[in-house]
Structures are given as structure tokens and as C-alpha cells.
Amino acid sequence: AQSVTQLGSHVSVSEGALVLLRCNYSSSVPPYLFWYVQYPNQGLQLLLKYTTGATLVKGINGFEAEFKKSETSFHLTKPSAHMSDAAEYFCAVSEPNFNKFYFGSGTKLNVKP
Amino acid sequence: GAVVSQHPSWVICKSGTSVKIECRSLDFQATTMFWYRQFPKQSLMLMATSNEGSKATYEQGVEKDKFLINHASLTLSTLTVTSAHPEDSSFYICSANQPTGLVFENIQYFGAGTRLSVL
Numbered sequence: 001a002q003s004v005t006q007l008g009s010h011v012s013v014s015e016g017a018l019v020l021l022r023c024n025y026s027s028s029v030p031p032y033l034f035w036y037v038q039y040p041n042q043g044l045q046l047l048l049k050y051t052t053g054a055t056l057v058k059g060i061n062g063f064e065a066e067f068k069k070s071e072t073s074f075h076l077t078k079p080s081a082h083m084s085d086a087a088e089y090f091c092a093v094s095e096p097n098f099n100k101f102y103f104g105s106g107t108k109l110n111v112k113p
Numbered sequence: 114g115a116v117v118s119q120h121p122s123w124v125i126c127k128s129g130t131s132v133k134i135e136c137r138s139l140d141f142q143a144t145t146m147f148w149y150r151q152f153p154k155q156s157l158m159l160m161a162t163s164n165e166g167s168k169a170t171y172e173q174g175v176e177k178d179k180f181l182i183n184h185a186s187l188t189l190s191t192l193t194v195t196s197a198h199p200e201d202s203s204f205y206i207c208s209a210n211q212p213t214g215l216v217f218e219n220i221q222y223f224g225a226g227t228r229l230s231v232l
Contacts, residue, residue, distance in 0.1 A: 042226065043117070043224050044206070103156045105156045
């Protein structure tokens with residue numbers, strides 16, 4: 001069974017500060033991991049994904065995430081927050097070769113000027 | 114990237130009526146589409162997997178007679194909320210898998226969602 005835990009339903013940072021959004025997962029098999037961003041009243045946009053290979057994954061808008069198997073984590077980071085980064089972020093996991101996605105409860109990022 | 118279009122974006126209906134939501138993959142063929150429900154301030158809950166040319170697979174606890182899914186073509190899946198009631202009010206989001214040609218690749222693209230309000 002798959003599950004995803006996102007610590008912190010709300011995270012607030014100042015513009016220019018480091019962004020760190022936490023995601024831990026449980027999976028009975030090596031998972032595929034994803035981060036999605038959702039703006040108000042919109043669907044989800046893929047930020048980045050990890051399937052195989054390099055554990056540090058770079059995505060759009062300057063975001064990156066590192067798959068740490070020993071910690072069962074896939075935290076999302078961005079060195080310098082921008083006002084346009086304010087949105088809700090969802091971590092998701094799926095089994096390889098299996099279409100179902102399981103989402104975390106989401107983290108709303110607020111960026112202060 | 115691939116585009117998934119969802120229509121309508123917002124619908125208000127009276128209790129007891131049925132509402133149809135469409136999900137289209139615009140620039141790729143999707144043999145599999147997914148329907149999610151999102152409650153306010155909560156995450157997405159997978160409702161069902163829609164398979165082209167066959168019956169949908171529903172998640173546990175989802176009423177298949179309430180939420181009818183039809184995947185008539187490789188680019189269109191529809192969700193019909195039958196005899197809608199206020200408790201069905203929610204944000205419904207569809208997604209589609211874009212085949213990449215690589216074994217074990219798995220990319221889902223999401224529609225913009227449909228906000229259903231049942232009065």
C-alpha cells in the first residue's frame with residue numbers, strides 16, 4: 001500500500017528565502033515520486049518527478065527535490081522564493097507500472113514580501 | 114506539455130438533477146483517465162480509473178451508480194453525477210496518462226477541474 005505524508009499544511013517564507021516542503025512516503029516497492037503545484041481553482045501542474053536514476057531531480061521554476069530512500073523522503077526545495085510561488089503543493093507517489101497516484105494532503109505556501 | 118481540457122469549469126444545479134463533466138486529452142490519446150474529487154482544503158481522492166472501451170474501475174467506497182463514467186474514445190472520458198445532492202458539491206478533477214513510449218514511464222496530466230455546486 002502506498003501513502004504520502006506532507007508535514008505542515010501551511011508554510012510561510014519571505015521573498016528570497018529558502019523554500020522547503022516536506023514529503024515522506026511509504027511504499028512496498030520502489031516508488032515513483034512526484035510534486036505538483038495547484039493554483040486557486042485550477043488543476044495540478046507537474047513540477048518534477050523521480051522515477052529512476054539520479055536522486056536529485058530538477059524541475060520547473062527553479063524547484064528541485066531529492067529522493068532519499070533511507071529516509072523515505074522526497075522533500076521539495078527552492079533556494080529563493082518568489083511571490084509567484086505562492087500556491088498549494090502536493091506530493092504524490094505511484095507504483096512503477098501502475099497508474100494509480102496517491103496524494104499527500106498538500107502544503108499551502110505563502111510568500112511574504 | 115500535454116493538455117487536458119475539462120468542461121465545464123463551474124456548474125450549479127438543483128438537487129435531484131444529473132450533471133455531466135467532460136475530460137478531453139487535446140494533443141494525445143489516453144487509454145486511461147482518472148477522476149478525482151477534492152474537498153475544500155483537502156487532497157485529491159481518487160474516485161475511479163476510466164479505461165477506454167471497458168468499464169471503469171472504482172475505488173472502494175465510491176458509488177458506481179452515483180458516479181457514472183464513460184470512456185467512449187481515446188480522447189474523451191465523461192463523469193456523470195446522477196441525482197446530485199448538496200453533499201456531492203465538490204471540486205472534480207480529471208487526469209490522463211500520456212504514453213511516453215518508455216517502459217514504466219508514468220506521467221499524468223491534469224485538467225483544470227470542475228467546481229460542482231448542488232443547491
